[in-house]
Amino acid sequence: MSGRSMSLLDHAAGLPDMIRAETMRLEGRLRRCIPTPDIYRLRQIILTGSGDSLIAGHSTAVSLRTWTGLAVQSMPAMEAARYLDTPPVRADARGILVVCISNSGEGARVIEAARRLRAIGALTLAVTASASSRLAQAAELVIDIALPQAPHGANARGHAAALIALWLLGIRIAEVRMRMTMDEADARRALIARQADPVERSLAPCAAICAQAADRWSVHCRADLLGSGPCLGSAHFAAAKLVEATGIHASPQDIEEFHHLNYFMDRPGETPAVVFTAADAAAASRTAELATTLHDLGRPTLLITDEAADTSPTQPERLHLQLPNTEEFLLPLLHLAPALMLAGAWMEKAGCTPFRSHAGPWQGAQRARLVRDSLIQPSPQQRDERAA
């Protein structure tokens, strides 16, 4: 196995210790981050970022909405930066909490979102591993999710830290607004920390099944990653890791939307589908229908679930990865390991280089120039004020 894929596997193997060590440390850092009066002023929470950071928002928005009872949505940094502060500016913008997520804190678009939305009075909170970054300076409040001995930049442990921080933030807001008792809040925090155990137990079966999938599928150049609710976040993360590791066209999609769109893709036998689900998931019945649909299409399929495998002879092409049972909101954390291992095994089998080595036509991504050096544009109102 090459060093390239070992890096992804190392990230997966390091997750349990990170979850154990960091969950309560993150809780300590964010517990008093937002003053109680501001928490009571909230009407809306926007989770925004780009890449893995946006995926962290996708993965946690449902949980935060359920726990806090507030309108919570995850939104690309471009939408938050350019499509929220256009007139009419809302007089009560302080009731909007904009959670700006960026591990490096240097993504131009999320910095722009923080600056522009703070300017209209929204409460801006940076979730970043760099407390001295431009994002940390742009936002009103900062939660530092830096991990010991973890370099800045995208990696699975940093993504896990962002997931955990967002869940803890939602629990804290729900607790302070008394949507959740203190005992319930503490139990949920402990549940997140205990998630280290199922993640650890899942590593060996993940490695075995993902190696099988790579053996079968590494000749293909596209894949669908499917899930709903929190599992749509899992699908997004798995797709991102596949694109980064192998360069194939990997498309994340909601399970319902698949039946409307990617169902019709040509050459179904050459387009593997990875399905993230759980027996108790709210979308489980539709996922069961999806399994039949994929079979009828002749799609190579990997089903990642907590249920035992269907051993029926009609499903010979389906790979099955059974993971430990856990609460649905935590599935994006449990699914990090299979996502990393599938990408790592596929990359190894296909002989790919991660991120195309940032060379040749991809050299524009060196030192993250494409995302860091983009022009940060002030709002039309800010431009007018400067001109005046």
Next chain:
Amino acid sequence: MQSFGLATPGNGLHDVTEQVTEAIAKVAVKEGIVVVSVPHSTAAVTLVSPWDKLGLEDVHDEICRLVPARIDFKHQHDTPQDAAGHVKAAIIGHSRSIILAGSKLMLGHSQRIYFWEFDGPRSRTVHVQVVGT
């Protein structure tokens, strides 16, 4: 010292007279003082009449009127309810002493011992110490 647990379903007064009586029966003291104490900063112990349930609600409503949960307490480590609970418990007190005579608690006809929850629902503990002969 005897102790018993209590899972409070919410805020308000929870009758613990029977549990205290059972705790006293386990010690060989007939004459003395019984101290009922709660090791919590957002709960208290008091004596109230049990006969009208609405009267119990009046008692609880009144302490909430005096110390409402507000969002501008300086103590923001926990919740506004918790912050208010600290104040309420400090006012009411975390323990009560009751005379024990002839192995019986000297409670009046209209007196019961109540655990007073200010930050429930929670898992709580009540301590009972009997001092005497």
